[in-house]
Amino acid sequence: RKLVGNQNPFLFCIQETKLQFCDALICSSLWGNSSHGFSYRPSVGASGGLLTLWDSSEVEVWSSKSNDHVLWCHGRFIKSGDEFSVANVYAPCDSGAKQELWDSLSMRI
Numbered sequence: 001r002k003l004v005g006n007q008n009p010f011l012f013c014i015q016e017t018k019l020q021f022c023d024a025l026i027c028s029s030l031w032g033n034s035s036h037g038f039s040y041r042p043s044v045g046a047s048g049g050l051l052t053l054w055d056s057s058e059v060e061v062w063s064s065k066s067n068d069h070v071l072w073c074h075g076r077f078i079k080s081g082d083e084f085s086v087a088n089v090y091a092p093c094d095s096g097a098k099q100e101l102w103d104s105l106s107m108r109i
Contacts, residue, residue, distance in 0.1 A: 010058045013088040017049035039064035041071045050088045
């Protein structure tokens, strides 16, 4: 929360949240009282978990899609109108699974 308060980011990605559930209350505790949106991918047990938070006065997110190890968000920066896609990634430790993930990311990008 201190980092968000000091840096005032438009978009913030967290890997390995270890959260199987995430709601507006949890996100408000991280982001503060300013307007924000979020998308998350739950952890599997105590492993993984992804959270993407954004300042909804600066960023408009049109879609969010969750795949194995990746949380994709697509939208635009409100002031400039520039579109973006962001991939919040938590890579597996297994080298074969990691290569498979990077191959799938390369194809998507």
